[in-house]
Amino acid sequence: MKNKKLAEASIQRSALCDLDRADPLATLRDQFLIPDNLLYMNGNSLGPLTALAQEKLSRAVSDEWGKKLIRGWNTAGWYDLPWRLGDKIGQLIGAEPGETVVCDSTSVNLFKAVAAALSLQSGRTKIVSEAGNFPTDLYVLDGLSRFTQDKYEVDIRARSDVINAINADTAVVVLTHVHYVSAEIFPMAEITQIAHDAGALVVWDLSHSVGAIATDLTASNADFAVGCGYKHLNGGPGAPAFIYAANRHHAAMRQPLSGWFGHANPFEFTDDFTPAGDIRRLLCGTTGVLGATGLEAGVDVMLTADRDAMFEKSKALSNLFQQLIEECSVGEVLEIRSPLIAAERGAHISYAHESGYAIMQNLVERGVIGDFRAPDNIRFGFSPLFMRYTDVYDVVEILEDILTSRTYEDDKYVATHSVT
Ligand SMILES: *Cc1c(COP(=O)(O)O)cnc(C)c1O
Numbered sequence: 001m002k003n004k005k006l007a008e009a010s011i012q013r014s015a016l017c018d019l020d021r022a023d024p025l026a027t028l029r030d031q032f033l034i035p036d037n038l039l040y041m042n043g044n045s046l047g048p049l050t051a052l053a054q055e056k057l058s059r060a061v062s063d064e065w066g067k068k069l070i071r072g073w074n075t076a077g078w079y080d081l082p083w084r085l086g087d088k089i090g091q092l093i094g095a096e097p098g099e100t101v102v103c104d105s106t107s108v109n110l111f112k113a114v115a116a117a118l119s120l121q122s123g124r125t126k127i128v129s130e131a132g133n134f135p136t137d138l139y140v141l142d143g144l145s146r147f148t149q150d151k152y153e154v155d156i157r158a159r160s161d162v163i164n165a166i167n168a169d170t171a172v173v174v175l176t177h178v179h180y181v182s183a184e185i186f187p188m189a190e191i192t193q194i195a196h197d198a199g200a201l202v203v204w205d206l207s208h209s210v211g212a213i214a215t216d217l218t219a220s221n222a223d224f225a226v227g228c229g230y231k232h233l234n235g236g237p238g239a240p241a242f243i244y245a246a247n248r249h250h251a252a253m254r255q256p257l258s259g260w261f262g263h264a265n266p267f268e269f270t271d272d273f274t275p276a277g278d279i280r281r282l283l284c285g286t287t288g289v290l291g292a293t294g295l296e297a298g299v300d301v302m303l304t305a306d307r308d309a310m311f312e313k314s315k316a317l318s319n320l321f322q323q324l325i326e327e328c329s330v331g332e333v334l335e336i337r338s339p340l341i342a343a344e345r346g347a348h349i350s351y352a353h354e355s356g357y358a359i360m361q362n363l364v365e366r367g368v369i370g371d372f373r374a375p376d377n378i379r380f381g382f383s384p385l386f387m388r389y390t391d392v393y394d395v396v397e398i399l400e401d402i403l404t405s406r407t408y409e410d411d412k413y414v415a416t417h418s419v420t
Helices: 013-021 024-030 052-077 079-093 106-118 133-145 159-165 189-195 289-303 309-326 358-363 389-405
Strands: 101-102 125-130 153-156 170-176 203-206 223-225 243-244 350-353 369-372 377-381
Touching: 013 389, 024 052, 052 289, 079 101, 079 223, 079 243, 079 289, 079 309, 106 203, 106 223, 106 243, 125 133, 125 159, 133 153, 133 170, 153 159, 159 170, 159 189, 170 189, 189 203, 289 377, 309 350, 309 389, 358 369, 358 377, 358 389
Parallel strands: 125 153, 125 170, 170 203, 203 223
Antiparallel strands: 101 243, 223 243, 350 377, 369 377
């Protein structure tokens, strides 16, 4: 490595202190309970705990579950949670009220969304998706295809070839808006238009978009979408996910996980299934109230932030990270795997290094939490609600130290854990 040093970069830490002081979102950091001396760059994988979530969860356990017991369904707002919270998330993704509900996991919701889209597409037999999409999305499509005894062919194409696969046989196109490793963004409105022109529908996975970049389902004329509650929305480990369907599809769409919460009148306890007339037909069973309570707190905190400021700050943070890396020796050994322009990527960035796993382990031990994605990517998230500009500087400084001193080569950093 050459002698390019972070200390000699064009941006000084003191200037970043000034940026932090002037940051209109700075006070939001106080809402997050992040341990001292931890540089948390993994809000894109598991958002941190908010004071509001801690308070609401503890109240939900002690006062609601503990004292109200089953009365809580009516008196603590449990029954309404899926659509009340769905509409709050809807504000972040450009949905109209009544188009989004919270329930199940992203994987299960993807199954329901794709099946609902297929229910509107008789005669068409192809499902198109991207090679290298988030694995669960591809696994769910594989499962769905097998379950229908291969009635549907899943056509998985390289990113640049996805559009070419959309044709008159295509029933549904299933894409992740922001790629989980590279953070590349698919142009939502443009692809939706191409699909519609071919008579196909689109299911968008917004797991790395919601709370991370400006997303407008209505303006994009989107059909269906799903997304994750525990990443940028800070809902807590395993928080429920959400599912969206455009109003125009509600009356005709059907989905096969027809549980009682998707019934028009669950408490009539009839033998026959009559689907709810609205978005609720995408629900299946009883709401995981505690998980949804944590998610509602995370979303409530996010809704207090100015949305444009939030997305702009996240781009500024990732831009700063990229620039500092380029200006010191780290840039000579890490290869960027994300678009070079912040506006063209989501709120995370990936770099490749053959010892990526060990480097990340070493970073974690030094109090910098990002993550590793096989085969060789280290990934860093830029959450505008709690990250400071100086944090970015401090992370690059530690990274520079690890790479220069080669401490990551120690055997203890090479042993793999089951969750990466
Ligand atoms: C995180 C993520 C998921 C998560 O799915 P779960 O069912 O919550 O495990 C799904 N899709 C994408 C694109 C993701 O990034």
